[in-house]
Amino acid sequence: MISWRCILSPNKGSAGIDGRTVYDLAAFVQQHWPRIGAQLLAGTYRPQPVRQVEIPKPKGGVRKLGIPTVLDRLMRRRLKLTVNEDKSAVGRPWERVFLGFTFTRQGREKRRKVSDDAITQFKNRVRKITRRTRGRTMQTVIDELAVYLRGWKGHYGFAQVKSPIQDLEKWVRRKLRCYHLKQWGRSGYRQLCKRGVSVRLAWNTAKSAHGPWRLSRSPGLAQALPRQYFMSMGLPDLVDR
Template sequence: MKGIQDFIEHKPRLKVNEENSAVDRPGKRKILGFSFTFHKEPKVRIAKESIRRLHKKIRASRKMSYTMDYRIEKLNQYLMGWCSYFALADTISTFKQLDSWIRRQLRMCLWKNWKKPKTKYTNLIKLGTPPSKAWEWANSHKGYWRISNSPILHRNLGNSYWSHRGLKSLQNRYETLRQIS
């Protein structure tokens, strides 16, 4: 570390930040939100801290009482920028998982917005749920997060529903950006 620091400070005359600088294996370090795998040929991946920050930002937005269209619009703006930045990573599975998690967050927000059992029942019927199942789920006392992963909401508020509402897929955006570069 000392030799590298001396070289950087004397030859190109740059200042080394000692708090953020270290000599270590690539898999153990985080650089600009990216990290590397431990394989013989390391691949670029998104650092876990960057994914945690994305989760935290999306969770914070669910407390706001936005309309669903406005929520999706703002979410698309943020996610498209985030995806463009992290498109260098070789981790399509991360983008698939994030897509799934985001849709579940939106299902939870929608379920929360419906509030009363009668509203839930009516909206489930509109989505094509059989009346007996709609009544059963509308009167469920399970938590919002648990119900957001229920088979009824998962089927009726699936990928096609959210794409119709305007939600853009991170996975599709990632694949498009990878083809361009």
């Protein structure tokens, strides 16, 4: 993520011709991202003129300074100004990826969607946090996950196509059920019964020949470890309800 200090420097956040300061930028980008993102993806984004100011010189006189808008400064930091010919291409918005987003096309409607690469990176990070070999308690794992998920949601919650994010929610809970099952080991039957699963279902689940990952989507695990259980431990949703 871009630090606000990068945008504040070198003019300490002075406003450009639009009068918008760095402290107004986050709200502005969130409100106008559909237009800005579409322009960036289509290659039609154009910086605004700079605001001309005069700065006194130490030995007298003044020098002229051009101050871009804070939005243009952000775009320059994001895009690095230099065009990499090997990685640059021209294409339709739904064929390109920018900041982890792409666009779907349904008739004339364009909708923001989390890119496939962003989803892959998300899963890789969650896999790392929930690795069995780390030997940590479920609460510790969820606390670390919660920090990552809130940050991820802060960026990708802006997507309009919610179904892939809802699928990720389910996948995260499945990973946590798998983690629980591995931790229970031979006490799986008792743990399931303790959580209200019937004797027969608990026995069939605990004694199943299937591995933990396949069992993580079984009715017994879903009943013993529902969404509300993980919420009570501090696991945030990725989609607001």
